[in-house]
Amino acid sequence: MKVVTGVVGNDIHVVANRLIDLSLQARGYEVFNLGVNTYLEEFFDAVIETGAEVLLISSLNGEAEGWGREVPRLKAKYKKLDDVIMMIGGNLVVGTGNAEDIVPRYKGYGFDIVCHQVDLNTGLDSLEEMLIERKLK
Amino acid sequence: MSQIDSSNNTAKNSQGKLLIDVGSTYFKISNNTDIEQHFRDFNKSILDDLTYKCGNKIEGFDKKDIHICSSANGGLSTLIIGVTQSFSLKFATNIAFNSGINIIDTVLFQNIEEYSVPSDLIDVVIIVGGIDSNPDNFSDSLYRYLENLTYSNVVFVGSELDAPTIKENIKDVVILPNIIDNRLHIVEESLREYLTNLYQQDIEGKEDIKDLYTITDNQIFSTPYVVNKTLPYIHTKYAVVDPFILLDIGGATTDIHYSKDLVDENIVTENEYDRLVFKKLGVYKSKQSLIFAAKANEFVYELLMHLKVTENIFEVQSEKATKILMQLAIFLVLCKMSHYQKGYINLKLLSVNSFVLTGGITKVLTVEEIEDIISFFYKKILNSEHNPATVLDTNYDIWTLSANEIAEGK
Numbered sequence: 176m177k178v179v180t181g182v183v184g185n186d187i188h189v190v191a192n193r194l195i196d197l198s199l200q201a202r203g204y205e206v207f208n209l210g211v212n213t214y215l216e217e218f219f220d221a222v223i224e225t226g227a228e229v230l231l232i233s234s235l236n237g238e239a240e241g242w243g244r245e246v247p248r249l250k251a252k253y254k255k256l257d258d259v260i261m262m263i264g265g266n267l268v269v270g271t272g273n274a275e276d277i278v279p280r281y282k283g284y285g286f287d288i289v290c291h292q293v294d295l296n297t298g299l300d301s302l303e304e305m306l307i308e309r310k311l312k
Numbered sequence: 313m314s315q316i317d318s319s320n321n322t323a324k325n326s327q328g329k330l331l332i333d334v335g336s337t338y339f340k341i342s343n344n345t346d347i348e349q350h351f352r353d354f355n356k357s358i359l360d361d362l363t364y365k366c367g368n369k370i371e372g373f374d375k376k377d378i379h380i381c382s383s384a385n386g387g388l389s390t391l392i393i394g395v396t397q398s399f400s401l402k403f404a405t406n407i408a409f410n411s412g413i414n415i416i417d418t419v420l421f422q423n424i425e426e427y428s429v430p431s432d433l434i435d436v437v438i439i440v441g442g443i444d445s446n447p448d449n450f451s452d453s454l455y456r457y458l459e460n461l462t463y464s465n466v467v468f469v470g471s472e473l474d475a476p477t478i479k480e481n482i483k484d485v486v487i488l489p490n491i492i493d494n495r496l497h498i499v500e501e502s503l504r505e506y507l508t509n510l511y512q513q514d515i516e517g518k519e520d521i522k523d524l525y526t527i528t529d530n531q532i533f534s535t536p537y538v539v540n541k542t543l544p545y546i547h548t549k550y551a552v553v554d555p556f557i558l559l560d561i562g563g564a565t566t567d568i569h570y571s572k573d574l575v576d577e578n579i580v581t582e583n584e585y586d587r588l589v590f591k592k593l594g595v596y597k598s599k600q601s602l603i604f605a606a607k608a609n610e611f612v613y614e615l616l617m618h619l620k621v622t623e624n625i626f627e628v629q630s631e632k633a634t635k636i637l638m639q640l641a642i643f644l645v646l647c648k649m650s651h652y653q654k655g656y657i658n659l660k661l662l663s664v665n666s667f668v669l670t671g672g673i674t675k676v677l678t679v680e681e682i683e684d685i686i687s688f689f690y691k692k693i694l695n696s697e698h699n700p701a702t703v704l705d706t707n708y709d710i711w712t713l714s715a716n717e718i719a720e721g722k
């Protein structure tokens with residue numbers, strides 16, 4: 176199972192990105208890590224080039240909302256992204272925020288799994304569940 | 313490779329060698345003592361012109377000691393079909409540029425049916441997409457598109473899982489290793505070599521150039537290739553501070569060579585230096601398109617004012633007009649490389665420490681005149697007082713440096 180990951184926008188917080196890479200590998204995924212400072216188009220393009228089933232985006236510095244809003248418009252330009260599982264996590268708003276508001280909003284942007292300030296392992300467990308649910312695993 | 317001793321390099325290395333560079337507008341001929349420059353006579357073939365003007369000199373050399381490079385051929389054209397902008401198209405474009413190929417168009421495969429098919433003959437079509445473990449990047453719409461396209465060569469450098477289907481469906485397709493590796497990094501070598509060879513065959517195929525083999529036993533290279541080879545040695549000749557940009561502004565084209573650390577992009581390649589060619593940005597043969605590009609640039613009027621001339625200068629034929637055109641060419645090229653114009657590539661111009669200029673321009677402009685334009689550019693476009701050093705290669709040392717390297721078989 177291939178996963179494309181990275182940190183979106185101008186965000187340079189790299190620690191979580193390294194951990195995510197390692198944790199995904201430990202769980203047996205093939206990881207394509209685009210690193211920090213990655214733009215949405217590069218994420219989508221990497222999914223196309225690799226044939227990844229999962230796109231896992233991180234955002235830590237408070238930029239997520241702006242990029243989230245861009246997702247529907249940009250994704251609509253692609254013809255081969257419909258089946259990709261899209262996941263986002265980290266600090267999805269500026270400040271603490273409230274998951275009850277945040278999660279539906281990001282689902283509206285097209286994300287299947289939304290992990291606002293959720294521990295990484297918990298997040299990756301939900302990914303496994305979704306893969307099983309969709310009979311991909 | 314050996315280091316070259318700066319003080320007497322020309323004398324030491326070109327002992328007994330004659331180096332000839334055939335350009336679109338003039339040719340240069342260099343032995344161990346001097347360099348001559350002659351305007352081309354377009355009523356004569358290159359060989360006739362050369363022997364008419366420098367016959368005596370050429371006769372003094374053995375065929376094996378004459379080395380020729382040429383930028384006088386129009387070059388090859390390519391159309392690139394890829395599956396994404398950020399990887400396949402970007403990587404293939406980068407490699408094609410570096411091999412001196414003109415990019416006619418890039419086609420994003422998923423929308424291929426919406427593109428119009430260019431009517432020109434394409435020298436080489438490049439098809440790319442997917443890492444090796446990712447199959448089914450292409451479908452029948454690719455073959456339908458190619459049926460309507462006229463091209464001489466077609467090369468596939470995408471996923472190895474797609475290669476058999478591609479081979480089955482596209483006649484005479486050349487299959488090379490993927491230019492995208494399993495970590496989504498670029499792998500340049502095989503495509504670059506393939507394109508460089510095509511380019512080389514093209515030069516050799518041109519009647520005018522073929523003739524030149526009557527005076528040399530050595531392979532005739534393209535000039536940009538020769539210049540690019542020099543860059544690692546440039547410090548042996550000049551006080552150039554890294555990173556630097558080399559501008560070769562000639563009669564028909566402007567060539568830019570730059571070190572990779574000036575590129576914002578996350579392309580990781582093994583070559584230290586990249587090269588870009590701006591076709592149709594020269595001061596003689598491409599003068600009209602230079603003027604056209606200038607008129608389309610909103611800062612050009614201010615620049616002309618700064619140089620204390622009006623746009624009437626475009627209509628005039630004079631030494632002054634040539635100087636102004638050269639200055640404009642520098643300005644336009646800098647604009648093309650900056651964030652001001654979203655071109656193929658944006659260089660980190662605020663990090664540049666030196667500009668090295670070579671080509672016809674060094675015979676026309678002084679260092680001060682060039683620096684004036686460069687600082688105008690930095691102020692106007694980048695809002696900066698940054699002031700990189702300017703180095704002029706008035707004696708074509710850069711060209712002889714690498715021509716010698718190549719002549720020595722390095």
Ligand code: B12
Nearest residue numbers: 186187188189190191233236237264265266269270290298
């Ligand atoms: C170290 C740090 C920096 C360093 C980063 C060094 C580097 N190259 O990594 C520096 C000093 C450069 C920095 C800069 C900035 N930072 Co800072 N930084 C931090 C800090 C202190 C720790 C981050 C860290 O590495 N944590 C350790 C990792 C392991 O934890 P994590 O990042 O939270 O990731 C975990 C989870 O979020 C989760 N996770 C992450 N992604 C995903 C994805 C999924 C799908 C899932 C399931 C889980 C998941 O998994 C990880 C492990 O559990 C945090 C505060 C904090 N304590 O978190 C602020 C913090 C992230 N920074 C912040 C800010 C605002 C900035 C700056 C804008 C500051 C400024 N004004 O200049 C800049 C932004 C720079 C930029 N362009 O991005 C804010 C963000 C606020 C927000 N979102 O509302 C924070 C939260 C501080 C704060 N409380 O205000 N920062």
